[in-house]
Amino acid sequence: MxxxxxxAAVLVSVLSLAACGSSSPDTAAPASSGAGxxxxxxxxxxxxxxxxxxxxxxxxxxxxxxxxxxxxxxxTLAQQITQGAPADxxxxxxPATMKTVTDAGxxxxxxxxxxxxxxxxVPEDNPAKVGSLKDLTDPKVKVALCAEQVPCGAAATKALDxxxxxxxxxxxxxxxxxxxxxxxxxxxxxxxxxxTDVIASGGKVKGIDFPEAAQAVNxxxxxxxxxxxxxxxxxxxxxxxxSQQGRDVLTKAGFQAP
Amino acid sequence: xxxxxxxxxxxxxxxxxxPLAGLLVRAPWATLPGRLAEPRVLEAxxxxxxxxxxxxxxxxxxxxxxxxxxxxxTLPGRRLLxxxxxxxxxxxxxxxxxxxxxxxxxxxxxxxxLYDAFGVSLPFTTTGVVVAEAxxxxxxxxxxxxxxLRAADQRYEEAAATLGASRWxxxxxVTLPMVAPGVVAGAVLCWxxxxxxxxxxxxxxxxxxxxxxxxxxxxYLALETDPDAAIVLSLVLLAVSxxxxxxxxxxxxxxx
Amino acid sequence: MSVRAHLVVERPAFRLDxxxxxxxxxxxxxxxxxxxxxxxxxxxxxxLTPLSGGRVELDGAEVQRLPPERRRIGVVFQDYLLFxxxxxxxxxxxGPRCQGLGKAAARRVAAELLDRVGLAGHAHVRPGxxxxxxxxxxxxxxxxxxxxxxxLLDEPLAALDAHTRLEIRAELRRHLxxxxxATILVTHDALDAMVLADRLVVIENGAxxxxxxxxxxxxxxxTDYVARLVGLNLYRGEADGHHVVVGDVRFSxxxxxxxxxxxxxxxxxxALYRSRPDGSPRNLWRAVIDGIERHGDNVRVHLHGPIPLxxxxxxxxxxxxxxxxxxxxxxxxxxxxxxxxxx
Numbered sequence: 001m002x003x004x005x006x007x008a009a010v011l012v013s014v015l016s017l018a019a020c021g022s023s024s025p026d027t028a029a030p031a032s033s034g035a036g037x038x039x040x041x042x043x044x045x046x047x048x049x050x051x052x053x054x055x056x057x058x059x060x061x062x063x064x065x066x067x068x069x070x071x072x073x074x075x076t077l078a079q080q081i082t083q084g085a086p087a088d089x090x091x092x093x094x095p096a097t098m099k100t101v102t103d104a105g106x107x108x109x110x111x112x113x114x115x116x117x118x119x120x121x122v123p124e125d126n127p128a129k130v131g132s133l134k135d136l137t138d139p140k141v142k143v144a145l146c147a148e149q150v151p152c153g154a155a156a157t158k159a160l161d162x163x164x165x166x167x168x169x170x171x172x173x174x175x176x177x178x179x180x181x182x183x184x185x186x187x188x189x190x191x192x193x194x195x196t197d198v199i200a201s202g203g204k205v206k207g208i209d210f211p212e213a214a215q216a217v218n219x220x221x222x223x224x225x226x227x228x229x230x231x232x233x234x235x236x237x238x239x240x241x242x243s244q245q246g247r248d249v250l251t252k253a254g255f256q257a258p
Numbered sequence: 259x260x261x262x263x264x265x266x267x268x269x270x271x272x273x274x275x276x277p278l279a280g281l282l283v284r285a286p287w288a289t290l291p292g293r294l295a296e297p298r299v300l301e302a303x304x305x306x307x308x309x310x311x312x313x314x315x316x317x318x319x320x321x322x323x324x325x326x327x328x329x330x331x332t333l334p335g336r337r338l339l340x341x342x343x344x345x346x347x348x349x350x351x352x353x354x355x356x357x358x359x360x361x362x363x364x365x366x367x368x369x370x371x372l373y374d375a376f377g378v379s380l381p382f383t384t385t386g387v388v389v390a391e392a393x394x395x396x397x398x399x400x401x402x403x404x405x406x407l408r409a410a411d412q413r414y415e416e417a418a419a420t421l422g423a424s425r426w427x428x429x430x431x432v433t434l435p436m437v438a439p440g441v442v443a444g445a446v447l448c449w450x451x452x453x454x455x456x457x458x459x460x461x462x463x464x465x466x467x468x469x470x471x472x473x474x475x476x477x478y479l480a481l482e483t484d485p486d487a488a489i490v491l492s493l494v495l496l497a498v499s500x501x502x503x504x505x506x507x508x509x510x511x512x513x514x
Numbered sequence: 515m516s517v518r519a520h521l522v523v524e525r526p527a528f529r530l531d532x533x534x535x536x537x538x539x540x541x542x543x544x545x546x547x548x549x550x551x552x553x554x555x556x557x558x559x560x561x562l563t564p565l566s567g568g569r570v571e572l573d574g575a576e577v578q579r580l581p582p583e584r585r586r587i588g589v590v591f592q593d594y595l596l597f598x599x600x601x602x603x604x605x606x607x608x609g610p611r612c613q614g615l616g617k618a619a620a621r622r623v624a625a626e627l628l629d630r631v632g633l634a635g636h637a638h639v640r641p642g643x644x645x646x647x648x649x650x651x652x653x654x655x656x657x658x659x660x661x662x663x664x665x666l667l668d669e670p671l672a673a674l675d676a677h678t679r680l681e682i683r684a685e686l687r688r689h690l691x692x693x694x695x696a697t698i699l700v701t702h703d704a705l706d707a708m709v710l711a712d713r714l715v716v717i718e719n720g721a722x723x724x725x726x727x728x729x730x731x732x733x734x735x736x737t738d739y740v741a742r743l744v745g746l747n748l749y750r751g752e753a754d755g756h757h758v759v760v761g762d763v764r765f766s767x768x769x770x771x772x773x774x775x776x777x778x779x780x781x782x783x784x785a786l787y788r789s790r791p792d793g794s795p796r797n798l799w800r801a802v803i804d805g806i807e808r809h810g811d812n813v814r815v816h817l818h819g820p821i822p823l824x825x826x827x828x829x830x831x832x833x834x835x836x837x838x839x840x841x842x843x844x845x846x847x848x849x850x851x852x853x854x855x856x857x
Binding site: 073075076079142144147149150169170171172173174178181182185186187188 | 356359360363364365366381382460461463464465466467470471475478479480481482483485
């Protein structure tokens with residue numbers, strides 16, 4: 001499903017790109033405060049719930065401004081931005097993906113707004129009786145990890161390296177939601193995912209903390225983009241995310257303050 | 259040639275071929291040979307070809323009799339049955355993968371029993387890849403073969419019956435050879451679909467190099483970090499499928 | 515090797531109800547116009563169309579409940595239906611194979627049969643490359659290869675061009691004569707029926723209207739269809755001694771009859787005149803020309819009047835008479851050429 005969504009997002013952004021090419025009076029209008037403004041936020045998929053909530057709050061305090069989100073894999077979003085997608089704000093799930101945008105000179109001042117840590121996710125009934133990271137090395141325990149190409153996979157590798165453990169997973173999932181699906185359906189006994197994902201899965205999945213997670217903390221940077229079509233609302237949205245109000249929403253979802 | 263046909267025909271051709279041209283233009287030709295020799299590329303390619311071929315064989319084994327049932331019998335609810343057969347065509351493949359997990363997964367309806375009785379678990383195995391591919395690709399075969407069966411002149415089967423052939427002999431020695439072009443066309447479509455299968459495979463069989471990571475999965479993951487690698491992988495997949503399909507077409511389908 | 519059948523097939527707008535019998539070595543032709551039910555009858559015999567009623571007996575044993583593959587009835591279909599993916603030899607060997615013969619033995623049987631129909635040299639040719647006449651002979655060999663108790667032929671010559679037809683007709687007659695089982699063939703062509711069959715069964719609208727030897731039927735047609743088929747003018751009337759009254763026309767005939775009767779005469783027995791002929795021959799009436807067509811060496815004239823009529827005249831006579839549609843003429847028939855028989 002996630003792939004479908006991100007495909008749709010790509011399609012939307014491509015279409016809006018095309019719309020930009022033909023300078024219609026709408027987009028050419030100066031971004032003055034007032035009715036009919038819009039703010040486009042590209043954000044990592046793991047921020048879907050929290051940012052949707054923050055977007056709603058933003059709209060209620062900035063009447064007339066419509067917030068549009070493009071949630072997807074950070075790497076994909078970064079690519080879209082460097083290819084010229086008309087985004088105002090970019091919130092990435094890793095500094096590395098933000099770096100490709102800063103290197104392109106498009107995100108002048110990224111700020112780390114939250115950090116996410118890994119948990120061991122197990123099915124509700126924890127059939128393999130997993131209690132620590134070391135239990136994942138047991139060949140009888142079926143483990144799903146994210147592929148190294150995606151942030152949760154990179155973090156998992158980092159944590160396992162730090163612990164000096166070698167885990168042979170049965171699968172390297174393409175994103176964290178797919179990994180969680182495998183846990184939820186009981187197809188695997190354990191997985192390494194973000195704490196926020198465990199919380200978002202609503203109780204069907206149990207999260208187990210492990211000390212080595214401290215070695216693989218993932219920072220989430222956010223930046224108002226240099227070529228933002230709506231620079232003022234962009235800054236204001238970033239401010240909201242960094243405010244106490246924003247932090248409350250994010251920590252409730254399992255993120256940690258930086 | 260009438261232009262109301264020619265113009266849309268050329269537009270259609272361009273529509274289909276231009277994305278391919280895009281891949282060719284953007285391909286990192288300089289580093290291509292080195293990338294191709296990477297063991298993980300060859301591994302994924304081998305896995306893709308093997309699983310797509312086995313999946314096609316499975317589809318033939320199950321799909322041809324199913325097509326016969328749909329085309330030649332008058333069992334009640336046949337229309338509903340035909341609609342059901344095409345479900346995998348409209349179902350988003352990822353949903354198909356989830357559905358397969360719910361049935362054949364370790365805790366699935368049938369999978370649970372398989373696991374308890376034989377210790378067999380299909381997800382995350384190469385067999386699981388074949389299952390996912392066959393699930394998604396079978397409708398192509400069934401539809402093609404059913405069409406061929408409907409178009410075939412049934413009087414030949416009657417002629418065979420008057421010569422003393424049993425129903426099974428008629429099917430084997432008359433019906434099947436006469437619809438062979440349809441079966442081959444269906445198998446080719448089926449194989450192509452299986453080769454490109456992504457969603458159901460990654461959902462049901464997961465992704466692990468050498469075991470369940472087929473070319474499309476490798477392409478998708480490469481896209482996350484290394485778009486050039488993704489283009490190379492796509493080109494390999496395309497080249498291989500074009501060679502195989504063109505070869506088959508000339509040989510079997512009899513098109514020029 | 516004889517067959518007796520009562521075939522009943524009910525369809526929404528059609529009912530077939532015919533009785534057919536053929537003895538061993540006998541060739542019976544089912545003759546009738548298109549849509550009469552000939553092919554349905556044939557399919558009913560073969561078991562390809564289920565019967566609504568009746569029975570099929572082969573050598574006294576009922577077979578109507580057996581599926582076609584267990585009846586041992588050979589069928590030569592109208593367009594032969596040779597399996598396109600098999601060679602001529604394997605087409606013929608198909609039946610013996612199904613009867614349990616090994617591949618080599620079945621091919622030996624097939625080769626022998628192909629040789630008998632003069633196609634030994636075409637054994638390995640696919641049906642697509644055979645001429646119509648060759649395909650017909652392969653189809654016959656294929657049907658005979660199962661050593662059938664009954665041989666059925668559906669319009670065996672219809673798919674052939676005129677020239678091939680002549681040749682194949684004579685040859686088919688020879689092959690049928692050599693077959694010791696019963697043969698039933700279906701045709702709408704009177705000539706095919708007359709040449710090939712020992713006995714004719716004429717079917718119209720799903721029912722038998724006449725049976726008999728070809729010569730009986732040719733001389734004594736009992737329906738318009740049969741009369742047209744054998745090229746006779748046929749009328750039904752009331753006989754009174756040496757006269758048969760048909761509508762307003764009174765025919766004198768050689769035979770002496772009373773009661774309902776048929777009068778038949780060939781179109782060549784009709785003479786046409788522009789004015790009333792002298793000597794006032796009997797069997798004379800006024801008629802109007804409907805149309806004219808070539809018919810062999812003569813000209814066939816279609817006329818109406820008190821009774822519809824076909825007349826054949828020579829081209830020179832036609833020119834002298836200045837025959838054009840709508841023209842009034844006198845039609846006369848010689849009493850010696852009319853033929854009257856009880857209806």
